[in-house]
Amino acid sequence: MASDPGFGTRGGRPHRVAIREVAEHAGVAVSSVSRVISGHPDVSETMREKVMKAIDELGFVPGLAAQSIRTGATKTIGFVISDIRNPLLAEIAHAAETRLRMRGYTLLMMSSLHDPELEADHLRRLAQHRVEGLLVSVTDEQNPETVGLLARAGVPVVLLDRDIPDLPTASAARFDHAGGLTAAVRHLADLGHRSIGLVGGSPHTRPSREREQALHRVVAELPGVTARVHGGDFAKEHGAKATYALLTGEDRPTALIAGSNQILVGVLSALAELPYEIPRDLSLVTCDDAPMAAFLRPRLATIRRDVARIGRESADLLLEALAGAPPRSIELPTRFDRAGSCAAPPPSPPPSPSPDR
DNA sequence: ATTCATGCTGACTGCGTGTT
DNA sequence: AACACGCAGTCAGCATGAAT
Incomplete structure (x- = not known):
C-alpha cells in the first residue's frame, strides 16, 4: 500500500499516478476504472475489488482538475470574509463548510483583511479557480470594483450580512x-x-x-x-x-x-x-x-x-441557487441578553479622567 | 434469446506550449 | 498568427462474451 496517496516524484518532477496506470496494474480498461471511481451501476463486485486493490496499491487519487476539464464542475466554492482569525467568522466558515462538504463541495477560503483591493484580487483568483459559487462578506458594499466583479462572476453569489442594491442577482443572508x-x-x-x-x-x-x-x-x-x-x-x-x-x-x-x-x-x-x-x-x-x-x-x-446558523443558511442559499433557484434573501434575528454589566447610571456624572494618557 | 458486465473507441473539455 | 498537441479524465455508443 502506498504511503502517500497520489504523490511521488519522477526525475525530480512531481509524478501522480494516472488512471491509465491503475487500469494497466489491474489488467482492466481505463473506462472500467472510471466506472468504478464514479460509482457507475454497471460494475461487478469482482471488478470493483480488482480496481480498488490497484488504486490502493498505487495510491491513486483522481485529479479534480482533470475531472473538471470534462465535466465543467470543480465542486469548489469561494468564500471571502474579512479575517478568518476572527472567531466569529471562523464559526460561520465552519458551519458553511460543513454544510457544503456534505454536498461534495470544497471551500476555498480567503481573508480580505478589510482591504477592498485585496478582496478584488481574491475574487479574480477565485474566478481562475473556476469556483462554482461565491459566499462573500464584502468590506465595502459600494466599492465599484468588487460589485463589478461579483456582477460578472457568472456563478451564484450569496452575500453574508451585506446589502448591495446593484447586485440583484445575489442571494443574501442577513441579521436583523x-x-x-x-x-x-x-x-x-x-x-x-x-x-x-x-x-x-x-x-x-x-x-x-x-x-x-x-x-x-x-x-x-x-x-x-x-x-x-x-x-x-x-x-x-x-x-x-x-x-x-x-x-x-x-x-x-x-x-x-x-x-x-x-x-x-x-x-x-x-x-x-x-x-x-x-x-x-x-x-x-x-x-x-x-x-x-x-x-x-x-x-x-x-x-x-446565531453565527453558525447564518453559515448554514447561506450555504443552503448557495446550494439552492446552484440547483437553479432564483436568488432570495433571508433575515435572522438578533437577541439582547441583559447581564451584570448594565446598571442604573451614577447619580452624578461619571468621574472625569485625567486628560493626559 | 436475453441480459448484464466489460472493453474499446473517439469525441470532448480549457489551457498552455510548441510548431508551422 | 494560426494551428496542433498534450494533459487526464469523462462520457456515449457500440461490440463482445459469458451467464441465465
Missing part, C-alpha cells in the same frame, strides 16, 4: 441588527440612562449602518435620551480610540455599546486605563460574544446572533 440593538437601548433607557454611546464599525457595511440607524430611531422615540456614534473600522485600535474620545469628551455617555467583538477588545483595553468601574460608573453592552467574555465579571450584556 436593529432588533437586538433596539432592545438593548430600551433596556438602558429603562435603567435611567440618558446618554448612550455607540462605538460603531465600518459605515461601508450593513451591520454598522443598521445599528446606527436603529440607535437614532429608538432614541428619537425616547424623550430626553441622546446618542453619540463613533464609526470606524472593525478593529480593536478603533475601539480603544473611540472609547477614549467618547469618555473624555463633552456630554460623556453613561452607557456604551461596542459594535463588534474586535471593537470590544479595544473598548476594554481603553476602560482598563480609565477610572471607570463597570457597572458602577458605566454600563457596557457588546455586539457579539468575544472568546474570553464569558469569564468577565460582571458578565457582559450582549446583543447575540
Whole structure:
C-alpha cells in the first residue's frame, strides 16, 4: 500500500499516478476504472475489488482538475470574509463548510483583511479557480470594483450580512441588527440612562449602518435620551480610540455599546486605563460574544446572533441557487441578553479622567 | 434469446506550449 | 498568427462474451 496517496516524484518532477496506470496494474480498461471511481451501476463486485486493490496499491487519487476539464464542475466554492482569525467568522466558515462538504463541495477560503483591493484580487483568483459559487462578506458594499466583479462572476453569489442594491442577482443572508440593538437601548433607557454611546464599525457595511440607524430611531422615540456614534473600522485600535474620545469628551455617555467583538477588545483595553468601574460608573453592552467574555465579571450584556446558523443558511442559499433557484434573501434575528454589566447610571456624572494618557 | 458486465473507441473539455 | 498537441479524465455508443 502506498504511503502517500497520489504523490511521488519522477526525475525530480512531481509524478501522480494516472488512471491509465491503475487500469494497466489491474489488467482492466481505463473506462472500467472510471466506472468504478464514479460509482457507475454497471460494475461487478469482482471488478470493483480488482480496481480498488490497484488504486490502493498505487495510491491513486483522481485529479479534480482533470475531472473538471470534462465535466465543467470543480465542486469548489469561494468564500471571502474579512479575517478568518476572527472567531466569529471562523464559526460561520465552519458551519458553511460543513454544510457544503456534505454536498461534495470544497471551500476555498480567503481573508480580505478589510482591504477592498485585496478582496478584488481574491475574487479574480477565485474566478481562475473556476469556483462554482461565491459566499462573500464584502468590506465595502459600494466599492465599484468588487460589485463589478461579483456582477460578472457568472456563478451564484450569496452575500453574508451585506446589502448591495446593484447586485440583484445575489442571494443574501442577513441579521436583523436593529432588533437586538433596539432592545438593548430600551433596556438602558429603562435603567435611567440618558446618554448612550455607540462605538460603531465600518459605515461601508450593513451591520454598522443598521445599528446606527436603529440607535437614532429608538432614541428619537425616547424623550430626553441622546446618542453619540463613533464609526470606524472593525478593529480593536478603533475601539480603544473611540472609547477614549467618547469618555473624555463633552456630554460623556453613561452607557456604551461596542459594535463588534474586535471593537470590544479595544473598548476594554481603553476602560482598563480609565477610572471607570463597570457597572458602577458605566454600563457596557457588546455586539457579539468575544472568546474570553464569558469569564468577565460582571458578565457582559450582549446583543447575540446565531453565527453558525447564518453559515448554514447561506450555504443552503448557495446550494439552492446552484440547483437553479432564483436568488432570495433571508433575515435572522438578533437577541439582547441583559447581564451584570448594565446598571442604573451614577447619580452624578461619571468621574472625569485625567486628560493626559 | 436475453441480459448484464466489460472493453474499446473517439469525441470532448480549457489551457498552455510548441510548431508551422 | 494560426494551428496542433498534450494533459487526464469523462462520457456515449457500440461490440463482445459469458451467464441465465
